Amino acid sequence: xxGVTTLSAARAALNAGDLDAAFTEATRAVELLTAExxxxxxxxxxxxxxxxxxxxxxxxxxxxxxxxxxxxxxxDGFPRSGVREVGILRVRSQAALANLDRILGDLAGxxxxxxxxxxxxxxxxxxxxxxxxxxxxxxxVGKFSGDFEEAEAHYLLALECHEGNPLGVAAVLHNLGxxxxxRGRPExxxxxxxNGLALRxxxxxxxxxxxxxxxxxxxSLYLSAGRLEDAERAYLAALEVFEAEYxxxxxxxxxxxxxxxxxxxxxxxASYRAALAGKIAALGEDHPDVAVTLHNLAxxxxxxxxxxxxxxxLLQAERLMTGRLPDDHPRVLAVRRTVATL
Numbered sequence: 337x338x339g340v341t342t343l344s345a346a347r348a349a350l351n352a353g354d355l356d357a358a359f360t361e362a363t364r365a366v367e368l369l370t371a372e373x374x375x376x377x378x379x380x381x382x383x384x385x386x387x388x389x390x391x392x393x394x395x396x397x398x399x400x401x402x403x404x405x406x407x408x409x410x411x412d413g414f415p416r417s418g419v420r421e422v423g424i425l426r427v428r429s430q431a432a433l434a435n436l437d438r439i440l441g442d443l444a445g446x447x448x449x450x451x452x453x454x455x456x457x458x459x460x461x462x463x464x465x466x467x468x469x470x471x472x473x474x475x476x477v478g479k480f481s482g483d484f485e486e487a488e489a490h491y492l493l494a495l496e497c498h499e500g501n502p503l504g505v506a507a508v509l510h511n512l513g514x515x516x517x518x519r520g521r522p523e524x525x526x527x528x529x530x531n532g533l534a535l536r537x538x539x540x541x542x543x544x545x546x547x548x549x550x551x552x553x554x555x556s557l558y559l560s561a562g563r564l565e566d567a568e569r570a571y572l573a574a575l576e577v578f579e580a581e582y583x584x585x586x587x588x589x590x591x592x593x594x595x596x597x598x599x600x601x602x603x604x605x606a607s608y609r610a611a612l613a614g615k616i617a618a619l620g621e622d623h624p625d626v627a628v629t630l631h632n633l634a635x636x637x638x639x640x641x642x643x644x645x646x647x648x649x650l651l652q653a654e655r656l657m658t659g660r661l662p663d664d665h666p667r668v669l670a671v672r673r674t675v676a677t678l
Contacts, residue, residue, distance in 0.1 A: 338368060338372065339365050339368035339371075339372050339383070340365075340379065342364050342365040342368055343362070343386060345365075346362035346364075346365055346383070346386050347386055350386065350393065352544075353543070353544050353545050355390055355579065355580075358386075359387070359391075362383060362386045362387040362390055363387060365383040365387075366380060366383045366387060369383050375413075376410055377410075377414070378410075378414055378421070378422050381407040381408075381411045381414075381425055381429060384403050384406055384410060385403075385404065385428055385429060385432055388401075388403040388407065388432055389432070391403060392436065392439075393545065393580060394579075395580035395581045395583065397436055397618065397619065398440070400436050401433065401437070401440060404433040404436055407425075407429045408429045408430060408433055411425055411426050411429055420460070420461065422460075423456065423457070423461065423462045424462050426456050427457045427460075427462050427470065428466065428469075430450070430452055431449075431450060431453045431470050431473055434446040434447075434449035434450045434453065434473060434477075435473050435476075438473070438476060438477050438480065440619070441619075441623050441624055443477055443481045443661075446473075446477050447474065450470055450477065451474075454470050454471075465497065465501055465504055468495075468496075468497030468501075468504055468508075469494070471494040471497065472490070472494040472504075472511060474486075474490040475489075475490035475491040475508075475511055475515070478490060479511070479514065479515050479518050481661070481662060482661070482662050482664060482665040482666065484515065484519055491508055491515065495508050502535050502536075502538065502539055503536070503540075503546075505532075505535060506532045506533075506535040506539075506550070507532070508532075509528050509529065509532030510528075510529060510532040510533075510536075510549070510553055512528040512532075513525040513527075513529030513553060513554070513557055516528065516557075517553075517556055517557050517560060518666060519666075520560075520666070522557045522560035522561040525557045526557045526558070529550065529557055530554065533550040533551065533554055536550050543576075544577070545577060545579075548576075548577035549583070551570045551571075551574040552570065552571065552583075552586065552587045552590065555568075555587075555590060555594075558570060559590065559593060564597060564598065567590075568591075571587055571594065574587050575587050575588075575591070580618075581614045581617050581618050582614060582619070584614055585611045585612075585613075585614025585615045585617075585618065585629075586611070586615075588611040588614065589607070589611035589615075589628070589629050589632065591607050592604045592605070592606075592608040592611060592633075593632060595607060596636055601640055604636055605633070605636060608629060608632060608633040612626065612629045612630065622656060623656070624656055624657055624660045624661055624667075626656060627654075627660075627667075627671070628667060630649045630656070631649075631653040631667075631670065631671050631674065633649055634646045634648075634650035635650075638650070638674075651675070653671050654672065654675055
């Protein structure tokens, strides 16, 4: 089997959610294409981006970033040719690396790299889905950095660019729901998320990780809106599908919040601690997303009368967020409000 055929097999496995097969085929594709075309051919960068996507889907974010950075270097070593397909790969590689910077906590670096991706798209006449993906990624950065108006503007631009692409539209609808959740307006976010899930289900099978991700996000909106039974159904359905440690950790953290709302304190604590362990394994101990779970667990302990332990976790969460997120970010403000009650 040649490199291009092997790469197609890797993508098919990734789309089907078979990460083990996708990893094997993508790794082999990189090897075959390097032997066939030399180390600086665009096809190799294409395979490297697929391998980075496999790592990312599996929650191996540092490994994913390393491979994506190699893909950028591979394309930098290829002469500017004016070939549209190569321009698309340049945009994708920058966007992939920026997305991983964002996941690993470097929001400023992610925004800078995504703007570079837009400039490459303009210079090389790349539009449509690639531009949509960059706008979508800028929306995510805006949400996490607290720039909500900027985030919404980029999401709406992404919707325009994704016209005729149901999976692309579903991804943006998912993110618009998440933006409203971050703004504290879950009722406004639920229709976005429900429509995105319905659209995704027309294309993906029920046991696909993308469907599970939609369910997890929708569950959080239901929870914030007080629809506890709907939230529980969504979370449990997502957990049945997810395999990656980070994805499972996120849903466990959300399920812990639900259990706390239900008054099931012991179950909530166990879920929070499992979520914390999963996030640390995927992101490291000093990531701001770890601070979110630390804060939530601290609140549970404080409400349960375990003040010393709760206070320690709360101050640890505050230290992790300080300097990593803007001072007026909702998550920072939530932690500081809790600290102020001590």
